[in-house]
Amino acid sequence: MESIRQLLASIPNYGALPELLRDFIPMLVSCVIILLYVAVLGMFLVWLERKVSAHMQDRLGPMYVGGWHGWAQSLADGIKLLLKEDIIPAAADPLLFKLAPIMVFVGAFAAFVVLPFGMASIVADLNIGVLYLLAVASLSVVGIIMGGWASNNKYALYGGMRSAAQIISYEIPAALALMTVVVQVGSLSMQDIVTAQQGGLHKWFIFRNPFTFVAFFIYFVCSLAEVNRTPFDIPEAESELVAGYHTEYSGMRFAFFMLAEYANMFVVAGIATTVFLGGWTQILPAALVPQLVPGPILFSLKTLFLVFVQIWLRWSLPRLRVDQLMYLCWKVMLPVSMVLILGVGFLAVYWK
Amino acid sequence: MKSEEIAAQLSEKFGDKVIESKLGVVTPWTVVDPGVILDVCRFVRDDQRFLMDHLELLGGVDFKDRIEVVYIPYSMKHGHRHTIKCRLPRENPRIQTVESVWAVANWHEREAYDMFGIVFEGHSDLRRILCPDDWEGYPLRKDYKFPTRYRDMPV
């Protein structure tokens, strides 16, 4: 946002505007940029998922819409969803029903504020960045429960309850895994975490010590549970609950849920990239090789690679049962992440 | 055991309740009195020479003057089977249930009730299984008239 402020300050007569407007306009511009990014990202990720899943299943996926490998398929689908009838079940709670997709989307979208795309490309470099991310991720849970409850449908209720239990449980090992890195950096700010990894591949937290290496995998698996992806997609288990908490949604509201899911996938992959894979830093130290590829592109590439792994896992693995899921979180992930924190703590004190 | 032996053993055990037998055909059968069917079934399941622990078929056949209930138990251990039949009057076909002997008879008897109207006394849950619960008539009887309307819908 700083660069936007400077850009705006160079417009003549900009200083004549009242202070409120001068503070508000950069925020608006950043939000619009991120919104456009998320919209294009959502469409791209839907297309990517369809192509990747198709090739894994020995078929082709979208091929016709738009010409080259059906790149405009998600655009066409988005337009179709916009034109659909907006059905609200008669016995549903109208306010909560309409609010639920918005809450879920806000939870995903608000996290983009602190993702460091590049050295100067971050909307707000909060000094409590990681804490803010964990807080905002919980907003989605509220939206999901609202969606499940307001639909007045037993299947949706089941889906909402399962999802709430799952997301809340898995936030704890995920947060602890992130804390291992925060302990070593000494700061919660996302940009500080990235700059601590500058200087080459060996400085990335995933390779710095064995504790953060394991923490990366713990965080990655827990983040799959946060975004309700297979093997943790019990809430939207098609074969059991028809479609879980978004059974009764149609048209644009359903599109919001889907967009929120893909945005969330990108966010958690982005957090993993920032914290463990070096964010916008490159493989070779900047002292040896100047930064050829701009930071945002590098960040996006790393994140998209992690998103590809998420898609890969979805189409290979079956789904865990609810109690097995809970067992995995509380009896496997949590003790391991606690041991990791201990280990990193010892290292930080006794081995500088 | 051969079918002649099976028929002979049944006659020996149940005397004149075994009404007639037809042997020497592809599928030999024995007709028993409906009143003793539960004892006959328990006997063929538990007796060591028979050990017919697997009920293959339980169905009804509608002849012009009677309705027959057909039981075909099979022995997993000995590998023999025998058809047991009971003849019931068409106006009020009632017979004891054998679901306490073979659990699968539960659903087979429900189907026989649904299709023929045979009432199985002592059955735990005798209601229609294939037709809707409020269907009228017994479809597999030879004198069944297909209804023209069902719940105000033309059929």
Place this chain on the structure above:
Amino acid sequence: MTLNMGPQHPSTHGVLRLELQTDGEVVHSARPHIGYLHRCFEKHAENVDYPGVIPFTDRMDYVASMNNNLGYALAVEKLMGIQVNNRVRCIRIIMAELNRIASHLLAAGTYGIDMGSYTPFLHCFRDREKILDLFEETCGARLLYNYNWVGGLMYDIPPGFEKKVIDFLDYFEPLVDDLNRLLSYNYIFIKRTANVGILPPDVAINYGITGPNLRGSGVKFDVRKDEPYLGYEEFDFDVQVGVGEHGPVGSCYDRYIVRIKEVKESCKLVRQAVAKITPGDVQESIPKRVKPPAGEIYMRTECPRGELGYYIVSDGSLKPYRVKVKSPCFTAMSAFHEISRGAMISDVIAIVGSLDIVLGEIDR
């Protein structure tokens, strides 16, 4: 609360209604309601002549039509005392076993989908398409064949068919190992199925369950071995049973893995049958008018889902007097409330999938 897994549901393999009484996630009682696909097969069979019943038998278990036709044709042939020649026997065995492979592939694929793994389904269907292509070459239909007639077959196999079958088997047999690596040996899949839906063998026999469901509980019983028909006694194959390698014997996993092992056995059988074919006329024993003598017969054959039994009562005329079908899925469903006691909702799906039901056969 009462949860209705209604007639329309992605996972109930057809129009089946399961009424579940749940307490949270645990199911106290599960009552199946059937009859949504009842098409009065037995009434139709009394109104058409004997060969005319065969297309109706296709539509009962529409996934394994060849086996349905075969059971009925064998029953009527036995009643009439017709013997068919070696060529007909071998071709019947080839078709029946290929259909068994296709049916088990469908069962395995849809079971994967129920468990959340979407990819094996498409791989299974890709291979199943090749079998359906073979069938289409022979009799023109992909799913409902009307192929096994009383006394013979509808068409002879086209030239080059044997080679195509062997090529298919050479292509397909290594892919079974791929499927196993993707699904059967997957840790999550085993955890979902290996301790779920235990069916003790004595309960299975009491409930009249047959086929892979019974063999999964450890009972070594196969109609092709114990009461051979069509000359199966001359063929060399094993009866696969569940051994409880990942949990107690009789779990969903055992029933599933028995089907996968049976696919390999069927491949063996098809190879032997192709080697035994002799030239001949497949329609030479078909009688001009099928008019069995008065009497009755009960004939059972091994379908992919279990033991399909036909009880035919003939009064000496051109139309059957009574045709009663004992369908293996019917008996499997009747035991459902027993198997699913105390399971969770996700386990109910696993159990229904492992019983491999086809509603067309249950409802007829």
